[in-house]
Amino acid sequence: MLTPSCLQIVQIRIDEEKERTTFMVRLGGNEMRDGGDLKDGARERPTLKTIAFMTGLGITTVSRALKDAPDIGADTKERVRLVARQIGYQPNRAGVRLRTGKTNVIALVLSIEEELMGFTNHIVFGISEVLTGTPYHLVITPHASARDPMVPIRYILDTGSADGVIISRTEPNDPRVALMEERGMPFATHGRTNMGIVHPYHDYDNETFAREAVRRLVARGRKNIAIILPEGHLSYTGHSIKGFRDGLSLHGARSVPFDSVTVESPLTAIHDATRALMSGPDAPDGLISMAGGCTIAMVAGLEAAGKKLGRDVDLVSKQNSDLLKWIRPEIIAANEDIRAAGMELARAVLASIGGAAPESLQTLYQPSFAEDA
Amino acid sequence: MLTPSCLQIVQIRIDEEKERTTFMVRLGGNEMRDGGDLKDGARERPTLKTIAFMTGLGITTVSRALKDAPDIGADTKERVRLVARQIGYQPNRAGVRLRTGKTNVIALVLSIEEELMGFTNHIVFGISEVLTGTPYHLVITPHASARDPMVPIRYILDTGSADGVIISRTEPNDPRVALMEERGMPFATHGRTNMGIVHPYHDYDNETFAREAVRRLVARGRKNIAIILPEGHLSYTGHSIKGFRDGLSLHGARSVPFDSVTVESPLTAIHDATRALMSGPDAPDGLISMAGGCTIAMVAGLEAAGKKLGRDVDLVSKQNSDLLKWIRPEIIAANEDIRAAGMELARAVLASIGGAAPESLQTLYQPSFAEDA
């Protein structure tokens, strides 16, 4: 085995233009070896070559030692790991990616319209929390949802720019899911699909939320209920409608139509529509909102119509953050923990990359109402 | 010049394990050339080699043609570009990065505490909008601000994992700025510094906002004013204080101390502190809030103390989104456009990478008050 003492630097090359100093060493025998760069003030980034030189081992050996390969001696592994840690070795991502195709990237595909009260923040930090301590980086790939949502997916697939993808705003029959499935790209969806493909997902039980919302309104004596829904093409719209209808028939209430706006409409439109609704002859006495942002405009709208929360009408709303209680404590709010969703999604993608079965990577969170706490 | 007709495929190798088909071609003369992979159903990703084969040119020529190098003929460039476009060539990022060190990545370093009403969303999509159409990807690098904020910066510098960095929560004497400056890493800060380093930044004129807030309160007859400030170590805290003090002396008002909480405190704490303040003997008749999120808790707090906005007290607040007017139309709000900030920051980093002078990459946005619109 080579020991440091049999290494001898015999030639130093100084390349002034590149500002680097390289050198040759003579080994125990007679052969010369390229010693790599001399690090000026530890500024040059260490590579496998650096460790190979410092330990007197071959580059391949070092690579395999750091991978804990079975054909490397235990003490050699220990020595290599020690040196690697000492000099702060970190694998060059471009080298690994070029050689193996592994990007160590998770792509989060977000629609610009995504935002209602901190959604992006929560999901990003949820994902990040899981990725911390792994070699994965998080790349945000945005798209204007009005344009083709397939564009970012195709880009990622065609360029192989991620090992796994997280998408949201899932639709029951989602072409993005079909394409990624076909191409064998690991992914997880925020929201379920209904197209015969078993895949990792995380979802919030919006059906239960809507049904439970009706129950709580009826328990307060409200029988005429309107709901403001998400855009029609999304998966959770269907779940919301089902829960709402089931709740109505289960608890004996009736639906007051309110479909001129969605939770994605401009707040002004929501405000005006709510005021019109609450001023009309068939004004509901119960309201359900599927998103916290629009709830604020609804409250303003119903008050502009002269109604008072808790007296003339009750309102059940989902929220991402704990904001609504500060606005009107009368609002009956259920929390959707988007940060936890991000964590579940990240865990699911990582496990999927690791080869776990998709049916084991599906989670559904139940609504928790603030008033039950 | 070689034309397609002088190319002749003479040998086809089928590698069944790797599921790829490669082939050799005979050129006009006698030499053989590796033709690269035959694309099965256009699934294999095209590389320079693919284009080289299709055009009959050398790989180097293709590379230089796509870079519009001066030593390549005009018609050759045209031909290469045509083929590249036809087959949807996109440079392999790992190849470029390994060879040149260029990552084509912009890192956005965010503190987990960043969020107040959609900040993350707005800045991410602002940056993305500028990066769209460039080869740059956006990587989110989060950190718990309680821990060492230098960690992500050092990681990026040590691993060379980005070409440019955007940071926020800038401090007057910010060690991150000093380090990136020293290492020559292009960056832009959200917020200014005060340490003798000229660097790209984007900032909101919080000093003017605070001074103007005082002016508007005094114009409504309010003379006893309290302000809720950001955490003390941040740059914009100092700007806010200066603007506030200048406003007080300029318009003849006095300060009511309110420093038991900051805009980052839990909303419950802000609520309670505001209620206590407004119930006390020295309750102010004017309030200034530097962030929209905490304004909501303040409103709830002052109302819990029996005060009424617009009658007993006026409140001036900054906001990222247009939410406050729905909560209490009496709130005097000024908008800070975070999406625009993201765009400015992205533009600044890109220009800095391109070698532009830092002093030309500094922008300061003026507050715009909703009531002036």
Added chain:
DNA sequence: GATAATTACTGTAACGATACAGGAGATTTG
């Protein structure tokens, strides 16, 4: 004691791109 198997390590090639140093052929120059 010769052969086989095992252990521990190593060199070469390749991933896709580009910097660099040519190099053939046409064109200009003296």
Added chain:
DNA sequence: CAAATCTCCTGTATCGTTACAGTAATTATC
């Protein structure tokens, strides 16, 4: 017409990593 110049193109080496196909030395097998 030879030499110099210009145009346009090309091969080689390299970035850092890993798959693969070895190899030398030691240990086990019969």
